[in-house]
Amino acid sequence: MTTTRTTCPYCGVGCGVSATVTGARSVEIKGDAAHPANGGRLCSKGTHLGETVGLGGRLLTPKMYGEEASWDATLDAVAKGFADTIAEHGPDSVAFYVSGQLLTEDYYVANKLMKGFIGSSNIDTNSRLCMASAVAAHNRAFGEDVVPCNYEDLEAADLIVLVGSNTAWCHPIVWQRIEAARAARGTKLVVVDPRRTETAEGADLHLAIRPDGDIALFNGLLAAMRDRGLVDEDYLAAHVDVPEGFWEQIGAANVAEQSGVSPEALAQFIELFAAHPRTVTLFSQGANQSVCGTDKGNAIVNLHLATGRIGKAGMGPFSITGQPNAMGGREVGGLASMLAVHMGFSAEERDRCQRFWDSPTMVQGPGMKAVDMFRAVHDGRIKAIWIMATNPAVSMPDAGFVREALEKCPLVVVSDVMASTDTAAYAHIHLPALAWAEKDGTVTNSERMISRQRRFFDAPGEARADWDIIADVGRRMGHARAFAWPNAAAVFREYCAQTAFENNGARKLDLSAWAELSDADYDALKPMRWGGPSPFADKRFTTPSGRARMMAVQPPAAPVADPAYPFRLNTSRYRDHWHTMTRTALSPRLSQHRREPLVEVHPQDAAALGIEDGGLARVTTAQGEAVFRVALSEGQRPGELCVPMHWTDQISAGGRANRLPNQNADPVSGQPGFKNSAAAIEPVTPEWTGFLVTRDQPALHDIAYWTLVRQRSGWLTELAGFGEPDIAALLPPGARIEAIDAVRGARRYAVLGEDGRLAAALFLTRSGKLPPRDWIAGQLDAEDAAHGPALLAGRPAQLPPDRGAIICVCFDVGMKTILHAIADQNLTSVEAVGSALNAGTNCGSCRPAIKSLLQEQRETVSAA
Numbered sequence: 001m002t003t004t005r006t007t008c009p010y011c012g013v014g015c016g017v018s019a020t021v022t023g024a025r026s027v028e029i030k031g032d033a034a035h036p037a038n039g040g041r042l043c044s045k046g047t048h049l050g051e052t053v054g055l056g057g058r059l060l061t062p063k064m065y066g067e068e069a070s071w072d073a074t075l076d077a078v079a080k081g082f083a084d085t086i087a088e089h090g091p092d093s094v095a096f097y098v099s100g101q102l103l104t105e106d107y108y109v110a111n112k113l114m115k116g117f118i119g120s121s122n123i124d125t126n127s128r129l130c131m132a133s134a135v136a137a138h139n140r141a142f143g144e145d146v147v148p149c150n151y152e153d154l155e156a157a158d159l160i161v162l163v164g165s166n167t168a169w170c171h172p173i174v175w176q177r178i179e180a181a182r183a184a185r186g187t188k189l190v191v192v193d194p195r196r197t198e199t200a201e202g203a204d205l206h207l208a209i210r211p212d213g214d215i216a217l218f219n220g221l222l223a224a225m226r227d228r229g230l231v232d233e234d235y236l237a238a239h240v241d242v243p244e245g246f247w248e249q250i251g252a253a254n255v256a257e258q259s260g261v262s263p264e265a266l267a268q269f270i271e272l273f274a275a276h277p278r279t280v281t282l283f284s285q286g287a288n289q290s291v292c293g294t295d296k297g298n299a300i301v302n303l304h305l306a307t308g309r310i311g312k313a314g315m316g317p318f319s320i321t322g323q324p325n326a327m328g329g330r331e332v333g334g335l336a337s338m339l340a341v342h343m344g345f346s347a348e349e350r351d352r353c354q355r356f357w358d359s360p361t362m363v364q365g366p367g368m369k370a371v372d373m374f375r376a377v378h379d380g381r382i383k384a385i386w387i388m389a390t391n392p393a394v395s396m397p398d399a400g401f402v403r404e405a406l407e408k409c410p411l412v413v414v415s416d417v418m419a420s421t422d423t424a425a426y427a428h429i430h431l432p433a434l435a436w437a438e439k440d441g442t443v444t445n446s447e448r449m450i451s452r453q454r455r456f457f458d459a460p461g462e463a464r465a466d467w468d469i470i471a472d473v474g475r476r477m478g479h480a481r482a483f484a485w486p487n488a489a490a491v492f493r494e495y496c497a498q499t500a501f502e503n504n505g506a507r508k509l510d511l512s513a514w515a516e517l518s519d520a521d522y523d524a525l526k527p528m529r530w531g532g533p534s535p536f537a538d539k540r541f542t543t544p545s546g547r548a549r550m551m552a553v554q555p556p557a558a559p560v561a562d563p564a565y566p567f568r569l570n571t572s573r574y575r576d577h578w579h580t581m582t583r584t585a586l587s588p589r590l591s592q593h594r595r596e597p598l599v600e601v602h603p604q605d606a607a608a609l610g611i612e613d614g615g616l617a618r619v620t621t622a623q624g625e626a627v628f629r630v631a632l633s634e635g636q637r638p639g640e641l642c643v644p645m646h647w648t649d650q651i652s653a654g655g656r657a658n659r660l661p662n663q664n665a666d667p668v669s670g671q672p673g674f675k676n677s678a679a680a681i682e683p684v685t686p687e688w689t690g691f692l693v694t695r696d697q698p699a700l701h702d703i704a705y706w707t708l709v710r711q712r713s714g715w716l717t718e719l720a721g722f723g724e725p726d727i728a729a730l731l732p733p734g735a736r737i738e739a740i741d742a743v744r745g746a747r748r749y750a751v752l753g754e755d756g757r758l759a760a761a762l763f764l765t766r767s768g769k770l771p772p773r774d775w776i777a778g779q780l781d782a783e784d785a786a787h788g789p790a791l792l793a794g795r796p797a798q799l800p801p802d803r804g805a806i807i808c809v810c811f812d813v814g815m816k817t818i819l820h821a822i823a824d825q826n827l828t829s830v831e832a833v834g835s836a837l838n839a840g841t842n843c844g845s846c847r848p849a850i851k852s853l854l855q856e857q858r859e860t861v862s863a864a
Ligand code: SF4
Pocket: 008, 009, 010, 011, 012, 013, 014, 015, 038, 041, 042, 043, 044, 045, 046, 047, 171, 172, 173, 174
């Protein structure tokens, strides 16, 4: 058994992972104790990576027009398709849509091919959807996309302000570091978020702002600091350009009203901020995914520049990225709005880049950002697109429009690890890429830490590394010398050399120290952070003047009310799922925390509309509609809804959230505003509901609502519909037992396979209750499985207690089990719950939820 040190492929925290291979495709996963980002900790997603490395569903051979083909024929077709399109329609008629899942080496090769050899900047990345506004804010304020902080600053801070970040769910190891700092030194925590999330539950102060109320809030806070004499005038005079009339323009009137927080809460925030100079303001997708996301970023940066809270330990504005290598893509230049290695498109920069690459066809200016790129595909300006490691048919806003665009596009090439994705359905050419466990390269996390991702499984089938596939196409397009790297290490050296080329201190991104690494040194590379712990400690910014820039940003106008769409719709992410679930849905454990996509509704709104907790509801916008399970939540502001972005057509009918937002984007960054759409909601009352457990993945057609959840030994499908369900289509062949209750309209079926074991069970009802799913799903692999009347009764002779929704996926502990233990054993702390039930004692991702349950119980007791 060998152990490989690699990096988690999910979020931008960038945790180190120790992977010990235990079989052909099995691996034991642990946190890498030596990695500075996580010190051995992993969240639930990282902990269960081992459940996602099988070969089920993988694409293992290239395909052209649905037929398997050789790499030679396929890559010839890609190269010819792109070359012919460019020859006939020019370089801007083609595009690459890439991903924060790619490694830095992949990004580098794709960027070089598009900008230096095709001669277009039409390469953009799904990171555009994630943090492009933070990039734009950094560029405006600092002259370069530099993140000023690192994770140790969170431990040195006295006050942490989280803006638009459900850190406990989306960056759980950063959250654990924050919690540890709070326990050790009493760090204060303020959470700015319209929703009372598990993160907000644990804060000293939660500011439930109205959507896009951030700019008013931070402008107001800055004005208050000035009124109190807390602006660092010396720092401003020496190091920051403040535009003429700045203080008049930011305005500070009506802050509470414009931001949506109460005057009392605002006053508390001002007191906390004034009292704690060592402040880190961490912001994430909730701030960035907005039509004014860049201004939000600058409102936060303004505050830190004006108070001199930057460039010192424990302070600074800290944008945290969603994806594992969003930062690597930004560094390389994988955004259409950047050239390469933090350079823009000035004549001098283009010339420098062209000489470094020795390229024949240098791009002239920025290209199309993601939303515009798919608009151009839709209207025929782009005629060939290569999509790598991402699923825009699900993840883009107004995703139905993206599907129409791909349907019309003459050439769609998709590189992916999975055979069936919503986007792959539109591919003319489908290329098998290596997955996480098979890839070699580097990623950069949110704190500028570059870490190695190392392979521990051999390449399966004919899958190849993304950089290698792109380089091969570059050679076939006539650029043999420029795309001739022997390995990923050689690509990395060239990238590092480019950051250093004629840099002379003009850009903080300078990796010259690694430009001569040997292959062996690259293999052994330890995590390293560029820019040092605090890149602005020298008080020098990479603007032409060397001074930072404050930006006079204004709150946006309130959206025009539309009676047809009276709600504001937010989109969010779940603790145990990642993006479009192509990997996390492979894990039975990760699939238990949230089995269905939920629309969270305030009880007051639900009551007014006849929407019931646990029922179904249709959310509609001008772009489309989707159906979700209802979860009533006091944590929602009245008049606002929230749905998760993860579900796809592969695992649900109609649960895709990103078909709902419109294409409006931030005018500076091009980042779409996913989190504030006009929407309507109405109850859906199906004629029947039910569920199906099956050993094999079922085929599901013409059913109004279904969601598919992987179980330890099969699948669980939630169902609802109208008319007569087609039982024969739902059940696999085999000996069938049935029980019909005509009075309640209940029908129950069990199917035995040829081996005599349970192959499927279907429970349907028109008016009654359905039995608990867990016991029935467990019969698929139970030693003494119930098959007959006991199964159709939906319960064993000895009914096990109902555990409720699973909170701790590591130890399979449900909410009701925890609540009972708290009440019966008088448990008062997360540690006590851990001792009693094990819950929360492994990865720790469920600790915030346990804390909330303890609080809930305390409130229940005191109310009684
Ligand atoms: Fe992976 Fe979780 Fe660490 Fe993010 S916090 S890198 S998902 S283990």
